[in-house]
Amino acid sequence: MSTMTLTQVHLVDSDLTKENPKSSLKSVDVIIENGTISHIVAAGEGQQLNQQDPNNTVINADGALLLPGIIDLSAHFHNVASETAAAAKGGISLLCAQPNSHKSITDTPAAVNLIQQASDDAGNSHLLPLGALTQGLKGEQLANMHGLMASGCIALTNARAPIKNALVLRRIMEYAATHDTLIMLTAEDVNLSGGGKMHEGPTANRLGLTGIAEVAETTSLAQQLLLVELTGCRAHFSQLSCARSVAMIRQAQAQGLAVTADVAIANLLFTDADVDGFDSTFNVQPPLRNETDRLALLDGVNDGTLAICSNHRAHDIAAKKAPFAAAEAGMSTLDTWLPMMLTLVKNNELSLGALVNASSVLPANILGLTTAIKVGNLANMVLVNSNNEVLFTEDTLISAGKNNPVLGMPLVGEVRLTLSEGCEVFRA
Amino acid sequence: MTRHADPTQVQLTADGRLKHFLTTEGLTKSLLTEILDLADSFISTQERAVKKVPLLRGKTVVNLFFENSTRTRSTFELAAKRLSADILNLDIARSATSKGETLMDTLWNLEAMYSDMFVVRHADSGAAHFIAEQVTPGVAIINAGDGRHAHPTQAMLDMLTIRRHKGTIEGQTVAIVGDILHSRVARSQIHALKTLGAKEVRVIGPATLVPKEMAALGAKVFYDLEQGLADADVVIMLRLQKERMSDALLPSESEYFKLYGLTEAKLALAKPDAIVMHPGPINRGVEIDSAVADGQQSVILNQVSYGIAVRMAVMAMAMSGQASEQAAEKSQGETL
Numbered sequence: 001m002s003t004m005t006l007t008q009v010h011l012v013d014s015d016l017t018k019e020n021p022k023s024s025l026k027s028v029d030v031i032i033e034n035g036t037i038s039h040i041v042a043a044g045e046g047q048q049l050n051q052q053d054p055n056n057t058v059i060n061a062d063g064a065l066l067l068p069g070i071i072d073l074s075a076h077f078h079n080v081a082s083e084t085a086a087a088a089k090g091g092i093s094l095l096c097a098q099p100n101s102h103k104s105i106t107d108t109p110a111a112v113n114l115i116q117q118a119s120d121d122a123g124n125s126h127l128l129p130l131g132a133l134t135q136g137l138k139g140e141q142l143a144n145m146h147g148l149m150a151s152g153c154i155a156l157t158n159a160r161a162p163i164k165n166a167l168v169l170r171r172i173m174e175y176a177a178t179h180d181t182l183i184m185l186t187a188e189d190v191n192l193s194g195g196g197k198m199h200e201g202p203t204a205n206r207l208g209l210t211g212i213a214e215v216a217e218t219t220s221l222a223q224q225l226l227l228v229e230l231t232g233c234r235a236h237f238s239q240l241s242c243a244r245s246v247a248m249i250r251q252a253q254a255q256g257l258a259v260t261a262d263v264a265i266a267n268l269l270f271t272d273a274d275v276d277g278f279d280s281t282f283n284v285q286p287p288l289r290n291e292t293d294r295l296a297l298l299d300g301v302n303d304g305t306l307a308i309c310s311n312h313r314a315h316d317i318a319a320k321k322a323p324f325a326a327a328e329a330g331m332s333t334l335d336t337w338l339p340m341m342l343t344l345v346k347n348n349e350l351s352l353g354a355l356v357n358a359s360s361v362l363p364a365n366i367l368g369l370t371t372a373i374k375v376g377n378l379a380n381m382v383l384v385n386s387n388n389e390v391l392f393t394e395d396t397l398i399s400a401g402k403n404n405p406v407l408g409m410p411l412v413g414e415v416r417l418t419l420s421e422g423c424e425v426f427r428a
Numbered sequence: 429m430t431r432h433a434d435p436t437q438v439q440l441t442a443d444g445r446l447k448h449f450l451t452t453e454g455l456t457k458s459l460l461t462e463i464l465d466l467a468d469s470f471i472s473t474q475e476r477a478v479k480k481v482p483l484l485r486g487k488t489v490v491n492l493f494f495e496n497s498t499r500t501r502s503t504f505e506l507a508a509k510r511l512s513a514d515i516l517n518l519d520i521a522r523s524a525t526s527k528g529e530t531l532m533d534t535l536w537n538l539e540a541m542y543s544d545m546f547v548v549r550h551a552d553s554g555a556a557h558f559i560a561e562q563v564t565p566g567v568a569i570i571n572a573g574d575g576r577h578a579h580p581t582q583a584m585l586d587m588l589t590i591r592r593h594k595g596t597i598e599g600q601t602v603a604i605v606g607d608i609l610h611s612r613v614a615r616s617q618i619h620a621l622k623t624l625g626a627k628e629v630r631v632i633g634p635a636t637l638v639p640k641e642m643a644a645l646g647a648k649v650f651y652d653l654e655q656g657l658a659d660a661d662v663v664i665m666l667r668l669q670k671e672r673m674s675d676a677l678l679p680s681e682s683e684y685f686k687l688y689g690l691t692e693a694k695l696a697l698a699k700p701d702a703i704v705m706h707p708g709p710i711n712r713g714v715e716i717d718s719a720v721a722d723g724q725q726s727v728i729l730n731q732v733s734y735g736i737a738v739r740m741a742v743m744a745m746a747m748s749g750q751a752s753e754q755a756a757e758k759s760q761g762e763t764l
Contacts, residue, residue, distance in 0.1 A: 208575050
């Protein structure tokens with residue numbers, strides 16, 4: 001029997017809907033017994049409840065925010081131990097592991113078990129394996145979709161590997177609909193991308209870098225939405241980057257299609273202008289687009305259309321130490337994802353309610369989980385001093401990837417405690 | 429959010445002197461003019477029997493060419509020799525990196541040889557910039573062409589050509605014709621021309637080869653050669669690579685020549701005293717008619733000889749900028 005009492009927390013109401021995006025804060029004490037939330041009482045009343053328990057850990061939150069467990073819909077893990085530790089310190093409770101992240105491609109039940117084992121061994125924030133949609137992620141033959149789900153995958157995806165043949169895509173969707181399997185898709189016509197490495201626009205032209213046109217994403221999204229309509233499958237679109245795409249998702253949802261979508265945190269903070277100077281840290285897939293896109297993506301998050309993912313990808317130094325186009329794509333973001341979001345809140349670009357919705361409530365709904373802070377639920381939560389300034393450096397990052405875009409930049413959001421599936425995985 | 433200082437300033441010392449030469453973008457008019465003036469003075473030394481000046485005596489210059497090039501490399505080699513430097517030519521296109529060595533590994537190896545200057549050509553945009561950020565302080569980087577981004581010494585020799593033939597760059601209308609999309613030369617020319625006061629810079633070609641974003645650099649986009657050439661003072665033809673046809677950017681060489689090839693009849697639309705330039709090597713009958721390439725208005729061969737002088741100028745200036753920065757840092761270290 002172990003008990004944890006969090007006193008004087010500002011609980012952010014997770015009962016947020018699109019109609020009610022403004023979050024309400026209330027000051028409470030929260031008691032967790034054996035990993036399960038047992039009491040939520042008015043501030044000051046919690047301490048009496050467990051005074052006799054010798055194993056009671058009391059944490060005086062002193063007004064810090066308690067947010068429902070943050071769920072990352074997309075992260076890549078090469079080294080599970082270091083990266084889940086980074087997530088724990090970063091305040092993230094649950095993370096979807098992309099199928100091309102671990103030692104092998106997650107296209108067999110054995111590979112799924114390998115990830116689950118690595119996650120259990122690490123004992124940090126809990127990983128939710130994403131299985132491959134096609135064998136070897138080649139986009140040609142269907143993976144054993146049902147078997148992968150039965151072995152514990154939370155959803156299936158082809159990561160950002162293309163499924164070029166639309167007939168294969170249609171078959172995947174039909175098969176997924178048969179078993180009501182959630183599939184996660186990306187929107188990119190790789191022929192239209194033309195080997196580009198950044199957004200097609202004035203900056204790409206000035207730097208002489210091949211651009212990826214907006215239509216590379218939108219034509220692919222349009223095609224896939226029509227196929228979703230035809231097949232009736234449940235589809236989540238990962239890492240959208242264009243303003244037009246947000247409008248297309250809104251329209252599809254209004255039409256009644258079972259589609260959801262997310263945006264990578266990088267696309268909410270940065271634009272193609274940040275590539276100036278050829279900084280390979282900003283070489284990401286999908287590319288950072290222009291300010292109009294960034295603002296439309298923020299709108300999409302604020303109105304509840306889009307979830308936010310870390311799109312974390314740790315690279316060793318050599319992978320990024322190259323001229324821009326020759327460097328590997330991807331950013332390391334797990335350590336700083338929550339502070340990046342809270343900094344957007346501080347800058348009045350994101351509401352706190354939208355933050356909770358986009359990083360916890362919506363991902364939970366998409367995956368069929370719950371991380372709400374309610375009596376009887378397993379404790380998935382993060383305690384964070386949202387106004388405290390934090391500064392990250394290469395030395396303070398836990399992630400093995402130092403390719404983080406906000407090193408040396410003042411952010412807010414000091415994580416004090418992270419609980420994942422009832423377990424304490426980080427305490428400052 | 430941003431974490432960058434102005435990236436074009438990497439090539440300058442704290443007091444605004446050239447220490448690398450990576451791009452013509454972001455350099456002041458006076459600095460570009462200083463390059464042209466110094467190059468002018470070197471042209472006179474080139475006409476002497478003894479052509480060497482001792483500005484880089486005892487310095488080691490490494491020609492680091494990750495892309496094949498005979499002409500540009502030879503002019504850099506000659507320029508270094510005429511400045512009395514020791515020069516090492518490394519044809520990386522055929523050596524180390526093709527064996528899997530990374531750009532960084534190659535650089536560290538070369539730095540261990542205590543070189544003072546790298547002249548770099550690389551297929552990736554930003555490569556010279558990247559190397560400049562990585563090398564030991566005191567080593568100068570001269571960009572001899574990076575991807576589609578910049579070819580600043582070519583642009584400056586073109587500026588020198590215009591200035592010597594037209595007297596000034598100010599007030600000139602310059603038409604750049606052809607494959608603008610893939611051209612590092614065009615980008616560097618546009619920045620230099622705008623800074624040096626050209627009246628109008630036009631880019632001319634089909635939409636597959638002329639990005640509309642060129643307008644953001646201050647160039648006026650034309651899809652029609654006749655309209656674009658009207659009353660131009662300077663006509664710069666760009667080389668058309670054979671790959672453009674297989675990349676589905678153009679139907680054929682013959683259709684391209686018909687629409688965008690420079691003939692005497694089309695040149696007649698420009699000002700009567702207009703000059704015709706080309707960074708070479710030329711494709712006769714593809715982008716330019718032989719009669720024009722060899723004609724009265726062509727200054728193509730003059731460009732080549734000015735190239736050595738311009739390269740001498742930027743090498744001398746960058747080396748001296750590095751020396752002054754090193755001296756400044758040393759004296760700062762002593763006062764601390």
